[in-house]
Amino acid sequence: MTPPGTDLLRLEGLQKYFPIRNVWKRRIGWLKALDDVSLTVEKGEILGVVGESGCGKSTLGKTVMGIHPPTGGRIVFEGNDITGLKPHQSRDLRRDLQYTYQDPGASLDPRWKIGKSLDEPLVIHTGLDAAARRERVRDILSAVGLPESHLDLYPHEISGGQQRRVGLARILTLQPTLVVLDEPTSGLDVSVQATVLNLFLDLQKQFDLTYVFISHDLSVVRMICDRVAVMYLGKVVELGATERIFDAPRHPYTRSLLSAIPQIGKQRITESFWLEGEPPDPGNLPSGCRFRTRCPLAEAQCAAGIPPLVEHLPGHADACLFSDRAVPGG
Amino acid sequence: MMETARFLLRKLAADRTAALGALLILLLIVVAIAAPVLSTHPQDVAEFNPPGRLQPPSAEHYFGTDRMGSDVYSRILFGARITITIAVIAIGVSVLIGVPVGLVAGYYRNWASDALMRISDIFLAVPQIVLAIAIAQTLGPSIENVILALSATYWPFWARLVYAETRSALNETYVEASIALGASPGRVMLFHVLPNISSSLIVRTTIGMGGTILTAATLGFLGLGPPAPSPEWGRTIAESREFLPEAWWYATAPGLAIFLVVMGFNLFGDGLRDILDPRTRRSSDG
Numbered sequence: 001m002t003p004p005g006t007d008l009l010r011l012e013g014l015q016k017y018f019p020i021r022n023v024w025k026r027r028i029g030w031l032k033a034l035d036d037v038s039l040t041v042e043k044g045e046i047l048g049v050v051g052e053s054g055c056g057k058s059t060l061g062k063t064v065m066g067i068h069p070p071t072g073g074r075i076v077f078e079g080n081d082i083t084g085l086k087p088h089q090s091r092d093l094r095r096d097l098q099y100t101y102q103d104p105g106a107s108l109d110p111r112w113k114i115g116k117s118l119d120e121p122l123v124i125h126t127g128l129d130a131a132a133r134r135e136r137v138r139d140i141l142s143a144v145g146l147p148e149s150h151l152d153l154y155p156h157e158i159s160g161g162q163q164r165r166v167g168l169a170r171i172l173t174l175q176p177t178l179v180v181l182d183e184p185t186s187g188l189d190v191s192v193q194a195t196v197l198n199l200f201l202d203l204q205k206q207f208d209l210t211y212v213f214i215s216h217d218l219s220v221v222r223m224i225c226d227r228v229a230v231m232y233l234g235k236v237v238e239l240g241a242t243e244r245i246f247d248a249p250r251h252p253y254t255r256s257l258l259s260a261i262p263q264i265g266k267q268r269i270t271e272s273f274w275l276e277g278e279p280p281d282p283g284n285l286p287s288g289c290r291f292r293t294r295c296p297l298a299e300a301q302c303a304a305g306i307p308p309l310v311e312h313l314p315g316h317a318d319a320c321l322f323s324d325r326a327v328p329g330g
Numbered sequence: 331m332m333e334t335a336r337f338l339l340r341k342l343a344a345d346r347t348a349a350l351g352a353l354l355i356l357l358l359i360v361v362a363i364a365a366p367v368l369s370t371h372p373q374d375v376a377e378f379n380p381p382g383r384l385q386p387p388s389a390e391h392y393f394g395t396d397r398m399g400s401d402v403y404s405r406i407l408f409g410a411r412i413t414i415t416i417a418v419i420a421i422g423v424s425v426l427i428g429v430p431v432g433l434v435a436g437y438y439r440n441w442a443s444d445a446l447m448r449i450s451d452i453f454l455a456v457p458q459i460v461l462a463i464a465i466a467q468t469l470g471p472s473i474e475n476v477i478l479a480l481s482a483t484y485w486p487f488w489a490r491l492v493y494a495e496t497r498s499a500l501n502e503t504y505v506e507a508s509i510a511l512g513a514s515p516g517r518v519m520l521f522h523v524l525p526n527i528s529s530s531l532i533v534r535t536t537i538g539m540g541g542t543i544l545t546a547a548t549l550g551f552l553g554l555g556p557p558a559p560s561p562e563w564g565r566t567i568a569e570s571r572e573f574l575p576e577a578w579w580y581a582t583a584p585g586l587a588i589f590l591v592v593m594g595f596n597l598f599g600d601g602l603r604d605i606l607d608p609r610t611r612r613s614s615d616g
Contacts, residue, residue, distance in 0.1 A: 067506060
């Protein structure tokens with residue numbers, strides 16, 4: 001067991017490059033979905049990972065899970081190096097590390113009843129007999145607040161919020177220590193979202209879980225995360241405690257991202273929001289800092305080298321050369 | 331299981347052409363099993379009656395008599411047994427070879443899976459019937475060799491089909507989710523991929539039965555099927571040629587039998603395609 005407050009998961013310079021191929025399948029470049037990502041997840045915390053679509057959030061989750069083999073770097077989970085191991089190769093290690101899908105409906109086999117889908121992880125990972133497995137499945141189903149009658153339904157017969165609960169139940173049967181939640185609230189209406197979020201927090205207490213919470217919904221992240229990692233085009237640009245990031249963001253990207261949250265009684269978004277244009281093509285990145293093409297603080301220096309993620313303040317790191325400066329007009 | 335069977339029956343009842351196809355298939359099976367009971371002259375399969383040759387249809391001989399004076403009707407009924415035997419075994423063997431090959435080649439992405447698919451491509455490059463004729467010709471005319479020729483030339487079709495279906499199933503999130511959960515390759519192939527491609531397999535098997543019966547009849551027609559005096563349908567048509575158009579019943583009866591059976595499998599296969607979609611299951615029968 002890892003004592004609380006220590007690193008449960010450590011990523012060291014993790015890279016995931018996808019080849020870009022032309023019509024003749026010749027590689028003409030790399031799409032750097034994750035480039036030199038280093039961070040740690042402490043036991044018992046909820047680490048939020050935020051960023052625009054396509055910034056590598058999901059790739060981060062899937063690479064940690066072993067769904068994508070990493071191009072470089074190391075993944076250390078509970079002190080064991082699990083880099084590049086396929087899920088079935090590192091079965092016992094992976095038991096403690098689980099991933100919930102963005103679309104829980106699609107992650108359930110349409111031909112399998114809910115009960116069978118919930119049973120599968122137990123069949124794979126435990127030597128329990130059928131009766132004991134049924135017991136575990138029933139317990140977990142009630143823990144996520146679903147009636148037992150749902151065991152005999154097919155995935156398409158239940159609602160999106162219920163599918164989400166089933167997806168969570170499916171991985172919780174294994175009693176993991178770390179759960180990667182990929183966009184766990186997307187596609188749910190606000191009232192269901194609140195119930196699901198409360199469920200996450202309840203389950204965290206009940207099962208002593210650590211979450212990596214991947215989301216683009218900043219208000220949700222602010223509500224439930226302890227620390228936040230902000231990603232931009234495959235790199236972590238800012239990392240720190242949630243209050244610090246939301247109250248005093250340092251990286252210009254984070255500042256613009258946060259100004260996009262609508263707030264009652266605050267300035268209208270358009271006045272302080274200077275994040276213009278689309279992010280550059282991830283297959284053809286600008287030199288140096290990736291944000292410089294959209295950055296109001298950018299200077300010639302920014303093109304020279306990739307600014308490292310540095311702890312400018314204790315426990316609050318950012319990857320910007322000029323993060324101490326005020327934003328003009330912002 | 332019972333639930334599924336009842337569901338299929340109800341769906342079939344609603345789809346008339348599929349029901350007709352099912353009826354024709356059922357008829358073929360009943361005829362094949364009960365041939366000795368249903369036939370009027372069961373001994374005619376092996377015995378000849380030259381004085382009574384080439385008689386037109388009558389109350390005594392429903393489809394007339396052939397060049398040996400045997401009852402065509404009775405011989406058609408016994409021919410159904412040969413047809414079913416050839417089609418079922420040939421399809422069974424080619425599915426048993428082709429499906430595992432397709433699954434493994436589709437699941438793994440390495441030189442071995444490429445090699446398997448290139449081998450099946452070699453077979454698919456030549457039309458099935460040509461290859462089957464060549465094999466049957468080399469081995470000599472018999473039921474066993476027809477089955478062998480058909481199986482040897484039909485499995486690549488299944489390998490190719492299952493390969494493509496497996497590749498697309500692997501892109502499904504639920505397959506990825508099982509892999510992430512730690513499911514072994516065998517488990518993923520057998521319990522996730524195979525069940526999810528089974529409906530298209532069942533549909534293709536049904537339609538493939540029709541095609542195989544037609545190919546088997548072609549081999550019989552060319553004299554590569556079971557030798558005389560076998561009542562095989564293709565052979566019967568070949569024998570009847572020199573007596574056309576006077577003895578029209580002689581060629582019409584086996585021709586009609588082949589036509590109805592092949593149509594039966596095709597109609598049933600088309601109907602199954604519509605029925606076997608899990609997403610339309612309960613929502614539509616409420």
